[in-house]
Structure formats: C-alpha cells, structure tokens
Amino acid sequence: MTVSRPQPLLSVADLHTWIATDSGPVRAVDGVTLEVAAGEAVGLVGESGSGKSMLAKTVMGLLPDRAGTSGSVLLDGVDVLTASEKVRQSMLGPKVAMVFQDAGRALNPVVRIGRQITEGMVRHLGISGSEARERAVALLTEVGVPDPRRRLSNYPFQLSGGMRQRIMIAIALACEPDLLIADEPTTALDVTVQRQILDLLDRVRTTRGMGLVLISHDLGLVAGRTDRVAVMYAGRMVEEGPTDAVFDSPQHRYTEALLASTPSLDAPRARRMRVIEGALPDPRRPPEGCRFAPRCGAADAACGVPGADVLRDGVLGHRHACVHPVPLSGVGVPAGALAPADETRS
C-alpha cells in the first residue's frame, strides 16, 4: 500500500530491536514498519512476546544496555536511534511521552506528586516553578483528580491505583506532547476504573489533537477507540489497517484466530472456546518465513519460504503478511461469532 498521508509524526521503518543473551540474541522486534500521523490513534495489539512493548521502548529510548537496533525511528523527522543523547532528551516530553502499565512502579515513591508533574515543565518549557504549579493544578483537573491542589503535596502511595494512573497521564501530558504512547495503561486496573482511564485518554486526545499509540493485549479495548490497528506476533507485524476493517474481516490467520479465541460479551455463548494450539516460537531461533505457520491450520510449504511474511496489500485498505489470507466471506459478521472449530487438546 502506498502511503499518501502527509509527513507522519512517527515513522518507524524496518526496525529491528534485539536483546543479547547468553544463548544468542532475542529478536524482540524484527523488521517492523509503522507510521502514526499527527492526531491519529493507532492500536498496537499482540500477546506477550509479540514485541509490542519493545517497540515502544525503542521509540522512547528505554532499551536495556544489552539491546541493539537497526532501521530508523523518525520522530518529527529526527531519527531517535542516531540522535545525540541531548537531542533525544529534549524530545522526551514535548514530542513524545509514555504512560506505563504499572503506575505504582513508574512514579517515584519518595517524591511528591507536584514535583513529579512540574519537573519536566520547568526543564522543557522554561517556565517558572509557580507557573508550573498552576499548570499542574489545571492538568490534574483535566485528568479528573478531585481536589488537585491538595494532591500536589501527596506521595504516590497515598493514592489509589486509578488515581496514580491519572497522575501518570498528567505527567505525560505536562509538556504537551505531540504523541502519547500508552503501554497497557489499564491492565493493572479494575474494569470500572479501566473504563474511566480509557474515557480520559479519549478525551485528552481529542481535545489536544494528540497522536496516540495504544498498546494492549486486549483486542476489545483497542477496537472501540483507535483509527488504525497493527497486530504483532513474535516480533513481526502480521496485519495493519483501519481498525474496523481489521477486526471485521481479519485477513491474517493469526489475527483471525486471536479474535476468535477472545471471549466477548457480544458473541453467542459457545460450548468450547476456539483455541490457538501450541506456543510462541523461540525468539532466538524463529522459524523461517511466517512465524505463525507452526500453529496455523492453513499453513503449507509456501509459508516456510524466507520472506513469506512480508506485508502485502489486502482488501478494505489493510495490509497483511499471510500467504493464505482468510477469505472475505466473514465480512460484517462479528469474528467471534464464527462457529468455533472443534479443537482437540494439545
């Protein structure tokens, strides 16, 4: 698919990220290309080991010492992989900010909330401490923290999980980033609180016209609130396109299987759940060709050819990496409603 959008905010091209271990490099992200336009919400979906979090960490420069990268990550035209430490630091905050899964760990336990919010503003925006405080109060109001002035002098442990996640979002928003990366922002939260945080993310994104990368293992969570979605498996991107198109008519066999094996309140109750047999391949020695092939019912010899899993244009404006894409008969039918195949236990 030829990309006709104007200058993207974030442009990841052929990115490889690997972590050296004693038994060889773990290929966490392996040749991923992804673009996020200004103001666009993109979902990044995958199970553990898919490389979705590692991709975010690469963008944020949060990789461990043992990691290596190749390819390019252009943020507003600047390649963060080759940029100097100083340039990179100056972009974290005003250009891109991140919200983590575990706010309890991401916040500094011994520093007051107020200082954690204002710190970046003073450094990046060059405003005075008192002005930063005023802005912090406004931010906390925006993210729905009651009694914001008093909260500024609280420590993280004095707040509930949901409040801490709001504080983290406030910190991320402090320098008015163009792009917010939210890595499983609600996984540690209860469902009613998760709901509040998702609504909040939606709200700040639309009011600020901010780009959003929403990373999650939960398909339903990404589905309702993103423009486009990218599905990753074992370090590779397997499908990418407009969210509705991908979820309504998944073409990659993995996407289809993942959707079908996710229990949903909308699908009819099935006696058995559809399963994906087997387990993830060893990330040190991934199979040639399509990495999902060993677990795929439709796989044949063609799937094992190196390069079999390059992204190709599909229908409805999405791209997929499947040699034997799912036929389009399922359009308009909720994927979860497809008759569950009778699987045998592995």
Place this chain on the structure above:
Amino acid sequence: MTIVDPGVAPPSLPSAGPKLPAPRERRSWLVALCAGWLGLVVLAAVLAPLLPLADYGAIAGPPRGKPELSLDGLLGYDVLGRSMLSRLIYGAQASLLVGVVSSLIAFVAGSFFGLLAGFLRGIVDTVVSFVTDTLLAFPPLVMLLALASVLRPSISTLIVSLSLLMTPTFTRLARANTMRWASREFVMAATNMGAGLPRLLSREVLPNVVPSVASYLPVVIAALIVAEGSLSFLGLGIPSPTPSWGGMIADGQDLISRFPNLVFVPAVTILLTVLALNIVGDRLRLRFGERGA
C-alpha cells in the same frame, strides 16, 4: 517520508552484535582462582600431619630467622625459632575449624529459629524476634569479652561464643526468607492437600530457604576468621601453644618494624582467604540468593 519497500525480505540479524557489557560470568576465572586458593588452604590444613614439616611447637631454626630455601624455613622462623610455614599450616586448622564450625552451628540454629518464627508467626515470632534483636543490640566485642571472662578460653568456648554471635544474623535471614516462601501459593496448595506442619516446613519451605541462607556461609566464615584474629590480638583467642593465624599476628606485633614477615605472612594469608571466601560467596549468592521464580 516513504516507507521502506515492504517487498524486501527482512534482513538477517546484523552479525556485528551490540557491544555487550561483560556479563558477570566472564569473571569466572577469578572465582576459580579463589576457589583454588580455598581448596589449597583446606587441603594443607587437613593434610598437615602428613606433610614433611617440623612440628609447629619445635624449634626448627634461629629465632626470628630470615626466610631460607628449606621447607621449614620457607617463610622464616618466629620469635622462638619455630617454622612459620608449619605454624601457618597448622594455624589454618584452628582458624578454619573455628570459622567453619561456628558458622555451621549458627547456620543450623539460626535456620531452625528463623523457620519457626517466619512460618508460625504469632507468639513464636515475637519471642524469637525479641531475643534476636536483643542479641544484635549488644556490641559484639563487648559480648565476646563478657563471654571470655566467664568461660575458660579454649577452642570449644571460642566456637560457642562465635556461633552465639552469628546465630541472630542467620535467624533473621532465615525468617525473612521463610516469610517470603511461606506466602507462596504452593504452600497453600500443599496445605489444601492435607499436608501437616512438619511436611510443610521440611518439604515445602525449608528446601527453598536453605540455599539462599547458606549462600551467606562463606561471608560469615570469613568474618569469623577475622573475628578470631581480633580476639587473639586481645589475648582471648585460641590459647597457645596451638597456633592460629590471629595468634601469629598477635605474637609478632611487637616486632613488626624489624621483622615484618612475622605479621605479614599470617596477615596476607587471612586477607587472601577472606577475600576468596567473599568472592566465592558473592557468586553463590548470585546463584542461589534470589532464586524465586
């Protein structure tokens, strides 16, 4: 910005990998060296009677004699003309005996109390913790001096004193580890399968607690070898004529400026042994200390 042509197969991983920080395992030669030294010391101590050495109490050369090219005189002679090498090797017996046996006693006793306190909690924990904290609050030297003034100095009283000194430390370690493991769900699962207290303690908790507590043994042995040295220095160590490393330093201290080897030889031996114990201990802790998941 254009996208890289997606029709190109993913490149294989660049062969020149990232520059790796030397992983800890890279220094295994150092650990091997240390283990070798410890082996040598233990071997010498055990085989001392079989070695063609002069008796550690016998006059084998001139008093304060310089080192010479003979087995007995290799490290020189002490104030009375006894072979330094012989005394060093026999001294290893006493020093290691005191260090190892006291540590083991403290380890066993501490593990026992710590296990009970950490698993049963409640009143047992209160009592054990109180006694432990009280013992730890005593300055160790004061406690040893007090014990030495009550008990007749001998190897066994020294061992009793030193093991008493270290038991609270092991108790705390074992208690903390026990609490960590006792809250794990496999203990609950075993309870639910009808396991009684003895089985829970001996089969579920203890096997997990022992390695991490035992990994502190080398460090404690090292500390006690030094402690024995300090006590000898104060005249409270292993009574003469039995040689010990600390005792040798104490004997030679007055002559240190003119005959430095009298102090130097046992001091360096202690240094090397303690260093080796610490390095090996560190490695053991890395291996077994936090093996949780």
Place this chain on the structure above:
Amino acid sequence: MAGTGEAHLLTDADDTVLSVHHLQVEYRTPGGVVQAVSDVSFDVRPGETLGLVGESGCGKSTTGKAVLRLEKIAGGRVVYRGEDLAVTKRGTLRRLRRKLQMIFQDPVSSLNPRRSVRELVVEGLTIAGRPVAERREAADRVLVDVGLDPERFGPMYPRQLSGGQAQRVAIARALAIRPDLIVCDEPVSALDVSVQAQIVNLLRDLKDEHDLTLVFISHDLSVVRSVCDRVMVMYLGRICEVGDVDSVFAAPAHPYTRALLDSVPRRRAVGGFTGPALEGDIPTPLDPPSGCRFRTRCPLATDRCAEDVPEVRSVGEGHFAACHYAEVAAEAPLVPAAV
C-alpha cells in the same frame, strides 16, 4: 448491596455440593479490622460452574479460600457433606479438604520450584502415603489428562514451563486426588489470550470427564460468561446479584452488575462502551458505607439505601439481587451493542 439473607439458597440441602451460610472473614490491619467478606451466603450445585466476579477488594478470592478454610473464618458456616468445615476438627478437615481443591492465579508461584513435574502432580498422593507404583501410574494418567506428554514434561522443573504449561500442571495436581469441587482463583488471568482459551476448554472437558463442580473466580466478565452456568457478583465483601449467567448478563438487576457490564470495552458499541461510566473509586473497606455498600457510587441511590441494608431477594426465575430498586435497575434496557 447487602448479601444478607438467604432467599437465593436452595431449600433442599441434598441438591448442593457445598453450602455457605453467613460467611464472615476478617483481616486485622494497622488501620483496624477489615471485613473482607461480610455475611455472604451461597450454595454450589453438583456439576455446575459457579462464577464469582467483582473487582479487587470485593472479597471473591477471600471467599474462595475461606470455603477451603485457607483463610480463617470469623463467622458463618461452610457445609460440605453435612460437615461444617468452619468448626470441624483438624483430622476431619484434612480428609474433607482433599475433596475440595484449588487452582491459583499465578501458576508459577503455585508450584514448588524444587520439585519436578512428576513429583508435583502426585503431591496429594504422596502426602496421603500412597505407594510409589500407584503414584507413578497416577502421574502419567493425570499428565495425559491435562494434555502434557509425561515422558517430556515429567522430569521438567517449574522454571522450564510456560505459564500455560504450569497451569496445566497445577490442574493435574488437583485432579490427581480425585476431588469433588475445584475452586479456580483467576486461573487464566495471568495467561495470554490464546493460552487462556486452551485452559478454559481443558477445565470444561475435565469437568465433564471427572464429574467435577467448579467455582470459577475471575474479574473478567467475558471469560465468566463463556465458562460459568451461574454467577455471583460481589462488591466490597457483599453479594450484589446471583443468578443464571444468561439472565444476569442479559438483564442485570443490580446497578453494580450493570456498571460492570458497561465498563467492558465493546468492539461494536458507540464510543466503545454500552453505557455510562461508574463514578469514583471503591471506598475503603476499613470504613464501608452504611446500608448498601454500593450506594456511594450508585446512580439510583436514595436515603433509604444509606439506612436499610438490602436483602438478597428474587427478581426472576433463578435470579436474585440485593438492591432496593432492582426492578428499576432491571427495567432500564441495556443499550444494545450496535451491529
């Protein structure tokens, strides 16, 4: 939100495997005594899968552990085969407890890291002092039952297993002593979606093959809906609603159940959700609200809710709720998921 009352219990005790009356569990904390489970009654019918749902702090896990007496019971009765587990003697408890097994959320944490899989799965038989030959035969049998090759997995240690494999081992361990009932505490929450489905199917198959009854504790409503026959919703230590999965999910009678369902992200709903968000946070269990514990966040709450503790009462065939305004709550139709 009350959970006081027993209207939802079966009158004929013969029809239940396990019957819980006015269960009370308390924790002592530095801030005071917390009633983690407060006056909860329910029964478990033979062969069914009963779901316990709610958010953290609602007491669902504590309830699950308390019925096996893995938590200290502060009050109430837990009746299994005519025996009250809450007060029974140690010896009897040990014997009866073997019939009631548990599977935990973190499969890795629930396996002793120093035992091989083969030793782990027959732990219950080892404790019971069964002969080696019987144990070896049983180990092979249950490993095959849970879909693990005994030759390959038998000698492995927990750290060599993936999360899904470890959970299979935990299930095998529970199966080996032939229990009547298994309490599954968030058994798939720590697992990836694709593995989650494998474990759910496995539990379902084993339930049929071994005539098991399951208590399935989960925060995930979608999973509960696909696994359970009946469901019990809890909030802050009390029961909100009990009933058949179909009726509870189709027509929730308690405002909290409604709010829970509305909070699940839906692919096809406008805005991603089927209803309005619930305001605020769960109150501290140290000082729960008077009357109905949900009233501080409830859109329907009135003064009456602050005074009267609502009793569990029938709101339909096999459907019970503890809300003064259950009829009002049930009337408001669920916003249909727009297709």
